[in-house]
Amino acid sequence: MQLSFYVILSLALIVFDARFHYLDRVRQALSAVIYPVQEAVHVPVRSLTRSGNYVRSLEELQEENRDLKRKRLADGPDLLRLKQLEEENARLRRLLAVKERERASGQVAQILYTARDPFSRRIVVNKGMTDGVGAGYPVVDDTGIIGQVTRVYPFVSEITLITDKEQSLPVQIVRTGMRSVIFGLGDGRLEIRFLPLNADVQEGDLVVTSGLDGIFLPGFPVARVERVERDTAYSFASVICAPLAGIESFNEVMILASRKEIAPPPDPVTMIEGAPEEKKAAPRKPHPKITSGRRP
Numbered sequence: 001m002q003l004s005f006y007v008i009l010s011l012a013l014i015v016f017d018a019r020f021h022y023l024d025r026v027r028q029a030l031s032a033v034i035y036p037v038q039e040a041v042h043v044p045v046r047s048l049t050r051s052g053n054y055v056r057s058l059e060e061l062q063e064e065n066r067d068l069k070r071k072r073l074a075d076g077p078d079l080l081r082l083k084q085l086e087e088e089n090a091r092l093r094r095l096l097a098v099k100e101r102e103r104a105s106g107q108v109a110q111i112l113y114t115a116r117d118p119f120s121r122r123i124v125v126n127k128g129m130t131d132g133v134g135a136g137y138p139v140v141d142d143t144g145i146i147g148q149v150t151r152v153y154p155f156v157s158e159i160t161l162i163t164d165k166e167q168s169l170p171v172q173i174v175r176t177g178m179r180s181v182i183f184g185l186g187d188g189r190l191e192i193r194f195l196p197l198n199a200d201v202q203e204g205d206l207v208v209t210s211g212l213d214g215i216f217l218p219g220f221p222v223a224r225v226e227r228v229e230r231d232t233a234y235s236f237a238s239v240i241c242a243p244l245a246g247i248e249s250f251n252e253v254m255i256l257a258s259r260k261e262i263a264p265p266p267d268p269v270t271m272i273e274g275a276p277e278e279k280k281a282a283p284r285k286p287h288p289k290i291t292s293g294r295r296p
Contacts (some may be wrong), residue, residue, distance in 0.1 A: 092252060
């Protein structure tokens with residue numbers, strides 16, 4: 001009996017709710033009451049799900065981190081050399097630009113090693129006779145004069161740097177046009193000698209090649225004046241300079257071809273116009289024969 005009553009009541013409520021929506025407010029009130037309970041029930045599930053996702057993400061990140069470390073170690077040598085290669089490429093471009101700018105022909109050479117003598121400033125490059133290199137050829141880089149080829153072998157050449165004690169170079173001071181000779185000191189510096197005490201030389205003056213030696217093209221940067229010492233106890237001023245080129249740096253240099261042979265100086269006799277020809281010596285007359293005082 002009770003079951004029938006509840007069944008009829010349920011059907012009646014369903015019909016009235018479907019037609020007249022009497023139970024919407026009740027349903028909304030019950031939903032508001034039940035919502036916290038539902039959220040509380042879902043908290044453990046969500047926590048477990050988030051924990052599982054966090055653990056999986058952490059493992060994936062750790063594995064990715066290990067892969068990145070292995071890749072970095074594998075690419076380490078290439079990455080370390082990348083900047084050096086970029087700078088080397090830029091220097092090679094500047095070296096080629098020097099050849100174009102100065103209208104000089106030459107070739108890029110790789111420095112193999114330095115000379116074993118600790119008291120000399122020499123380097124050995126990978127260009128020799130087979131490459132057309134000859135003794136006396138000038139050597140430069142993108143900023144200035146490096147030195148000069150002093151010994152040539154079939155496949156390598158020895159270059160004496162301008163800082164060597166035995167190296168000298170005719171130069172000119174750009175600001176004043178004064179010509180002189182610069183010498184290597186053997187310690188990475190240069191010195192302009194034989195300038196009078198009252199010579200117009202200042203710190204910071206640019207020193208370039210004068211071209212008077214017939215080997216180096218004129219106008220190549222050589223050094224910049226660092227210090228000028230004028231001591232009245234000496235007859236000449238001491239002018240210490242710092243080379244502009246990468247004398248002790250970098251691995252590439254430019255070996256320039258030798259300049260055209262300078263015409264030999266003319267004969268002093270031919271320089272005088274209308275020089276009189278040498279007079280021919282007059283033939284000597286034979287002496288008369290001396291005879292005795294007797295007549296025939």
